[in-house]
Amino acid sequence: MTAEPVVTVEPVVGVIGGGQLARMLAEAASPLGVHLRVLASPSDEGAAAVVADTVLGDHSDAATLDAFADSVDVITFDHENVDHGLLSALEARGVAVRPSVATLLYSDKAHQRRRFAEAGIPVPEFLVLDPTGDPDRPAGAATCAADAVAFAERHGGVAVVKASRGGYDGRGVWMLPASDIGAFVETWTGAPLVLEPRLELSLELAVLAARTPSGEVATWPLLETVQVDGMCDEVLLPAAVPAELEVRARALGARVAEEVGAQGVIAVELFVVSGSDEPDDAHGADATGPRLFVNEIAPRVHNSGHLTIEASATSQFEQHLRAVLDWPLGPTHSVSPGAVMANVVGTDAQEPRRRQARALAEVPGAHVHLYGKTPREGRKVGHVTVLGDDRDRARRDANRAADILAGRPSEMTGSTS
């Protein structure tokens, strides 16, 4: 850890936030000869233990952020919860903030939905409600509650309610019946809410894309994601979809990257809905074949792309560094016919490292990534990637290793997942 910036001739990429994404960016920076400097808050875990040039400081303090910006060539992010006003001030004085504040605004689900719908990008039908009062759209909590009940009743008696900001890993997403939704909305005190119909999802996909400030865009082969309780549990490559759907999905991902003006990597989460009774074509859905909807985007490296470290010609972390430095992008093809990533999710307070030898003994081909975070119930503390010709087998192996690391009871009794 250093208090003073290190003098260097290497390009210096400054990362705001010191979690596992900063840690994995650092792992990619070293062979590229890129100097990574991290601004971490004291409570951040993941990066500080392995990134030599970690500056401890509060990114919400203008003087701290200014000094950090002056010590790097470009600023990028481990997380997007950074004050946009402070970042705009940096942009105004010529600091390279990548992605830009205009792109970071898309971290807000209400902003995303509105802008994508305006641009003709297919999104689920939605309703934005602000029960605490939005000066531009004055509506009392009771009116919002009535609107929410009507929306749920129109959509089979249930609606998905999402906090527009601050949610992650399914925290901030609720599926509510019409009987409960009114009270929920009326007593809500947080950021505006986004309501959607509950869709019958046949699959969830992710398109990982990268875009440089010069406008070069690359997408990786399509990824299939598996959520448990709203949280990403597994990522599978290749996605089990027809080639035609993969082409459509990647084109949609690239279009979204352009639309949001991405600089660096962006993850575009997609819903696949089959059947003809699902939402209308007003949002641009294709009338034939499975329909694709953009669920949400993350304007940064993302959990769905962790398997690119081992499975792709260029990992999302290397690509992000190349992109924010406006260097040419690397090839994105897969170097393995199949790959599966399984998250290691905390089940108890025990360090997964204590179980690592057993996991590696049982799955020697497991690529284990542990983030050095204090384990807590439901917290992502690492991931495992397994490559192979056979996706099903890689899936079994990745889950077996992840379950052992997490200390999942099913694994303690020796059953496979």
Ligand SMILES: Nc1ncnc2c1ncn2[C@@H]1O[C@H](COP(=O)(O)OP(=O)(O)OP(=O)(O)O)[C@@H](O)[C@H]1O
């Ligand atoms: N309208 C919907 N219909 C059916 N399932 C949904 C719907 N919206 C969300 N889900 C389910 O909940 C999951 C989490 O939703 P979403 O991606 O909006 O929340 P999040 O907490 O921001 O996610 P992340 O874990 O990516 O941060 C989705 O991946 C999907 O499995």
Ligand SMILES: [Mg+2]
């Ligand atoms: Mg999501």
